[in-house]
Amino acid sequence: MPSDKLRVFTRYLPFLLKYGLKFLYQRLQATVHRRTYCSLPSPQTVLVIGGSFTGVWLARRLTESLPSGYKVILIEKNSHFNYLFNFPRYSVLQGHEQQAFIPYQGLFENAPEGIFEQITDEVICVREGDVELRSGKCIQYAYLVIATGATQSPPAKLLASRKGEACAELRVLQTRIKEAERIAVVGGGAVGVQLSADVKSFYPDKKVVLIHSRGQLLSNFGVRLHEYVVGKLAALGVDVLLGERPATPGDGKWESAELILKDGRSELFDLVIPSTGQTPNTSIIAGFAPSSISAQTGRILVKSTLQLEGDGKFDEVFENIFALGDVAETGGPKMASAGMMQGEIVRENILALIRGEQLAEYTPLALEGALKLRLGKDECVMYIQEDDGTDFMFPGKNGNVDLEAAKAWKMFGAVFEEEANE
Incomplete structure (x- = not known):
């Protein structure tokens, strides 16, 4: 049976060729446009x-x-x-x-x-x-x-709109993660999964629990991805609780809290990080x-x-x-x-x-719905699902610890070495 990587390449090759040709045509159009556009009053x-x-x-x-x-x-x-x-x-x-x-x-x-x-x-x-x-x-x-x-909710997106304040916002969470021994991440979407895996990868001695309200992580995707991710999280040492919707601190702050589970049990965490909803x-x-x-x-x-x-x-x-x-x-x-x-x-x-x-x-x-999910310091997985339920999944390796941030800066025409050290 061919690998998923080969299957997805074969499936989408016509689209990729078409898009590639369209992209080259767009570059040519942009060059012509740059030379012909005239700035007019009003x-x-x-x-x-x-x-x-x-x-x-x-x-x-x-x-x-x-x-x-x-x-x-x-x-x-x-x-x-x-x-x-x-x-x-x-x-x-x-x-x-x-x-x-x-x-x-x-x-x-x-x-x-x-x-x-x-x-x-x-x-x-x-x-x-x-x-x-x-x-x-x-x-x-x-x-x-x-x-x-x-x-x-942060850290999926931040409250601050200025760079300095946004960096300070992330540093607060970094410090609280570093100091906490028992950490709960509430919400099993892409951000919650990646955050849980990263915490356990960089701090393997901490207890990390990922709590999700539904019976499947990454609920918008297929069961095969859920099973793969649960296995990878277990290998890292992340505990996963499904079908749980405990009340979290209402102010959205990153703080300690006692979470009450549906069977009546309560667990005290040094840090609770909500990661739910849009x-x-x-x-x-x-x-x-x-x-x-x-x-x-x-x-x-x-x-x-x-x-x-x-x-x-x-x-x-x-x-x-x-x-x-x-x-x-x-x-x-x-x-x-x-x-x-x-x-x-x-x-x-x-x-x-x-x-x-x-x-x-x-x-x-x-x-358009292709997902690249990071699963800790070293690993990731790509996943694509068709409307009829057919899916493609193949594991990969992360780039450097910065997750190839320099490439993103280059894409934006920014000088990574100078700006990143401000």
Whole structure:
């Protein structure tokens, strides 16, 4: 029987070839665009709210394709790009946390003059034709893209928006992990699994318990991945409790607590780290488009074109407003790769509206949900699941202890050696 790695390569080879050719064509288009774009007075604005993976990718692609007379404004409250993939590791590993915060500037330094502007601020209100920022400033838009993602409890995402304060936030958790002897991680998603494995890898003498409310870890994925991960956690010495939903400290702080299990038993932990749930960041449109927020999931409802879905009365108003990524009910997985694929659809559709052409529709692909899960200091596993339940799984090895942070900095056009030591 062929290995999963061979099966997945064979299965997705046509897609990879197609995507590779498309990528080369995009690079050629970007080169031509850079030489032909002209900065004009009073350009119309494509406003992108949210500077994580999805928003940054879209903004960058727009700088490579918008016609003269248009510009991109990216609004993001964080001073630096938060490289979320490495937050679990840098919650445990001391002295490396600064490498998870990458300067934005290098991403757009090759963009045509006048096509891009970044504002470090927070949108508090969306209106027809403009948005209001926390600073009190208002920004007009011709097209609006909402890529605000979802809020998660630290350390999946952090509370601080400035690099120095965010690093200090991670250092607090590092210290508490180092000092604690009995640690409970509550929540068996990707962050909880990776955090538990890292704590036990770097501090093998500590007692680490991973507690999950359902009967399967990583509940959005297949049973085969769950069984593999449970085995790897057991080999590391992590205890796993399934079907448990103990009350955790309500303030979300990392502190000691007594957790009550469903059979009545109680266990005292020196440190409890909640790692549960996501809350979509939709408050900015709650007053403007309440009918576009799902009552079931809290996400923004969108059409297959990723334009806002209203109640019929506002279709014309919403024609120039898009939502994508974790904040939107797109039908795709809540993964960075899916957000980037959706970003390409939004880019195409903004250009189509400018040109008066037919809009493209987003169709999720299984490959967008591919998961790379770190399982301690040395190991990881890749997992892909098709809609029909067919899955592919193959183990691998992690890179260096920084999880190849230098590659991420290079991708952002940032100088790793200088910035990482600030």
